[in-house]
Amino acid sequence: MIRLDGAGVTVSLPASGQARTRVLLHPTTLELAERRIAVIGANGSGKSTLLRLLNGLVLPSVGQVRVHGLDTARQGREVRKLVGFVFTDPLAQLVLATPADDVELSLRPLVRDRSERRAQALQLLAGRGLAHVADQSVYDLSGGERQLVALTSVLAARPRIVVADEPTTLLDLRNRDQVRDALAALEQQVVLATHDLDLAAEADRVLVVDGGRILADGKPAEAIGAYLRLVRG
Numbered sequence: 001m002i003r004l005d006g007a008g009v010t011v012s013l014p015a016s017g018q019a020r021t022r023v024l025l026h027p028t029t030l031e032l033a034e035r036r037i038a039v040i041g042a043n044g045s046g047k048s049t050l051l052r053l054l055n056g057l058v059l060p061s062v063g064q065v066r067v068h069g070l071d072t073a074r075q076g077r078e079v080r081k082l083v084g085f086v087f088t089d090p091l092a093q094l095v096l097a098t099p100a101d102d103v104e105l106s107l108r109p110l111v112r113d114r115s116e117r118r119a120q121a122l123q124l125l126a127g128r129g130l131a132h133v134a135d136q137s138v139y140d141l142s143g144g145e146r147q148l149v150a151l152t153s154v155l156a157a158r159p160r161i162v163v164a165d166e167p168t169t170l171l172d173l174r175n176r177d178q179v180r181d182a183l184a185a186l187e188q189q190v191v192l193a194t195h196d197l198d199l200a201a202e203a204d205r206v207l208v209v210d211g212g213r214i215l216a217d218g219k220p221a222e223a224i225g226a227y228l229r230l231v232r233g
């Protein structure tokens with residue numbers, strides 16, 4: 001369960017003379033309990049800001065965000081254990097040279113023994129059909145493989161919630177389907193930003209973000225309809 005209580009995000013823009021501020025997300029109150037939640041909206045509407053609030057990558061300037069009762073501002077470390085974050089560009093999160101090393105790093109807090117950790121990392125990669133690339137440079141993987149490695153790495157830490165920020169935007173159709181299927185199969189609660197309206201339509205609930213506000217929030221058909229009217233008039 002994720003709760004936003006009047007949570008808003010404002011940044012100050014460096015400007016000569018008086019400081020200027022910009023609202024990225026207006027104070028928002030939401031309870032996110034559904035298993036599959038999609039966030040849609042134009043580029044620059046505030047989707048990433050909203051998603052980043054959910055694991056404390058961005059802290060609210062006003063209000064509060066709580067995940068399973070934990071305050072993202074005061075208990076950021078614990079929150080990040082609960083909430084795994086998948087970025088649009090997997091290279092933003094794959095910090096080590098090979099998939100095996102990266103997944104192993106995610107397992108470090110959970111598995112003490114080094115060789116056991118290695119074995120589990122290889123097993124997790126094999127489970128996603130990635131055994132053959134386990135020791136290859138992450139730079140030599142296809143976009144889809146890279147995103148699946150990133151997802152494997154995030155899941156290795158056993159989060160209870162997965163937040164994914166446009167995880168399929170950079171992928172071709174086949175890779176997109178693979179990542180979609182992998183996300184669909186997760187037991188965890190998933191909150192995902194996407195431009196793929198077919199994917200959004202499969203969610204239990206869809207939030208439409210526009211100009212840093214929640215413009216619509218409801219069943220997919222209803223919310224996607226509101227988004228299409230917004231864009232196309």
Ligand SMILES: Nc1ncnc2c1ncn2[C@@H]1O[C@H](COP(=O)(O)OP(=O)(O)O)[C@@H](O)[C@H]1O
Pocket residue numbers: 011022024041042043044045046047048049050
């Ligand atoms: N740290 C920041 N400082 C200033 N502006 C920002 C910052 N982060 C995001 N923005 C701006 O806020 C708006 C919303 O950004 P974002 O949440 O990334 O939107 P989306 O993910 O929907 O494209 C954009 O106009 C973006 O340029």
Ligand SMILES: [Mg+2]
Pocket residue numbers: 047048049165
């Ligand atoms: Mg974004």
